[in-house]
Amino acid sequence: MSTRYTGLIEKYKDRLPVSESTRFISLGEGNTPLIQLQNIPRLIGKDVDIYVKYEGLNPTGSFKDRGMTMAVTKAVEEGSQAIICASTGNTSAAAAAYAVRAGIKAFVLIPEGKIALGKLAQTLMYGAEIIQINGNFDAGMSLVKEVADHAPVTIVNSINPFRIEGQKTAAFEIVDELGDAPDFHCLPVGNAGNITAYWKGYSEYAESGVANKRPVMCGYQAAGAAPFIAGKMVDNPETVATAIRIGHPQSWDKAWNAEKESGGWFDAKTDAQILAAQKMLSQFEGVFCEPASATSLAGALEDIGSGKIPEGSKIVCTLTGNGLKDPDTAISQCKDAHPVTIEATLDAVKKVILDQM
Ligand code: AN7
Numbered sequence: 001m002s003t004r005y006t007g008l009i010e011k012y013k014d015r016l017p018v019s020e021s022t023r024f025i026s027l028g029e030g031n032t033p034l035i036q037l038q039n040i041p042r043l044i045g046k047d048v049d050i051y052v053k054y055e056g057l058n059p060t061g062s063f064k065d066r067g068m069t070m071a072v073t074k075a076v077e078e079g080s081q082a083i084i085c086a087s088t089g090n091t092s093a094a095a096a097a098y099a100v101r102a103g104i105k106a107f108v109l110i111p112e113g114k115i116a117l118g119k120l121a122q123t124l125m126y127g128a129e130i131i132q133i134n135g136n137f138d139a140g141m142s143l144v145k146e147v148a149d150h151a152p153v154t155i156v157n158s159i160n161p162f163r164i165e166g167q168k169t170a171a172f173e174i175v176d177e178l179g180d181a182p183d184f185h186c187l188p189v190g191n192a193g194n195i196t197a198y199w200k201g202y203s204e205y206a207e208s209g210v211a212n213k214r215p216v217m218c219g220y221q222a223a224g225a226a227p228f229i230a231g232k233m234v235d236n237p238e239t240v241a242t243a244i245r246i247g248h249p250q251s252w253d254k255a256w257n258a259e260k261e262s263g264g265w266f267d268a269k270t271d272a273q274i275l276a277a278q279k280m281l282s283q284f285e286g287v288f289c290e291p292a293s294a295t296s297l298a299g300a301l302e303d304i305g306s307g308k309i310p311e312g313s314k315i316v317c318t319l320t321g322n323g324l325k326d327p328d329t330a331i332s333q334c335k336d337a338h339p340v341t342i343e344a345t346l347d348a349v350k351k352v353i354l355d356q357m
Helices: 040-044 064-077 090-102 117-124 137-148 161-167 169-178 195-205 251-260 271-285 290-305 327-333 345-357
Strands: 034-036 051-056 081-085 105-111 129-133 184-188 216-222 265-269 314-319
Touching: 034 064, 034 169, 040 051, 040 265, 040 271, 040 290, 040 314, 051 169, 051 290, 064 090, 064 161, 064 195, 081 090, 090 117, 090 314, 105 117, 105 137, 117 327, 129 169, 161 169, 169 314, 184 195, 184 251, 184 290, 195 216, 216 251, 216 290, 265 271, 265 290, 265 327, 271 290, 271 327, 290 314
Parallel strands: 051 314, 081 105, 105 129, 184 216, 184 314, 216 265
Antiparallel strands: 034 051
């Protein structure tokens, strides 16, 4: 039987740590839409090109698939029989799916009651060994690092360098599509693996002359979980954006390096700002992302408003996860929507339409 690969390792294999004999563990990830916003720039009255990289359209609904295809491919190549991660939800879903694909076992540590419903549903369905802990992501992460020294499991959190390798391909795709790097790249930041990966991708393309420049990197955190803004680790992170409810980022130095080398910055957005940006994207552009993902747009909009990101700029915001991941938060934001219930008659339907026109 011949196997047809369609994922990002196949596309970018010359720039990834694979060989002719590597078996790619793929679900067709990557090649996600780069959508130019049409209504929001007009709404805010600014002359800016804003694109969103809609990573929610990856196979498990988040950008984690980029890193996981690479990390699981290498784990299998090295003979590993099991992977493990701590997760706020998306990493666990991706790890579980790619482990199934590879025929190995996945153990995932998640903070009890603090992962979004869709992510839990996925992880259960893929059949991972779910270990719920009475503690947050940071506690889970330190347990994972400890246990990996005592048990035959490969860590697939973003401290695994192959995760970063896979995730850097998002920057390649953006340059391939726009013809060069954007002026600014805005990202939500939790563990800071993704901002590290984008910076690596942009830097590699610039070094080999595929891109003429690198973007200014702007990292945005939730105000209740903002160690990069505090300048130190945060012990009890809290935010509605549970994906980035992280107080002890694992890629601390690398993210600061991206910020410094690019002339960029970190900033914090309140939960209210994050949810407003999420709703705005849905209601004005038809793009539904999860709360954490909207942190990038919330940050970009404020910095465009203040002129920190000047008019005339080309801006890419990464939308890291699909809105369907967290239906509870979405529905609770739409309490005013009042769906009507009517008799199932032509007259009743007609009346609703005419009343609304
Ligand atoms: C939607 O799944 O850490 O800064 O355990 O799910 O690379 O950590 C998720 C992180 C942004 C932050 N947006 O990325 C996990 C986890 C979404 C996310 C981030 C996450 P990093």
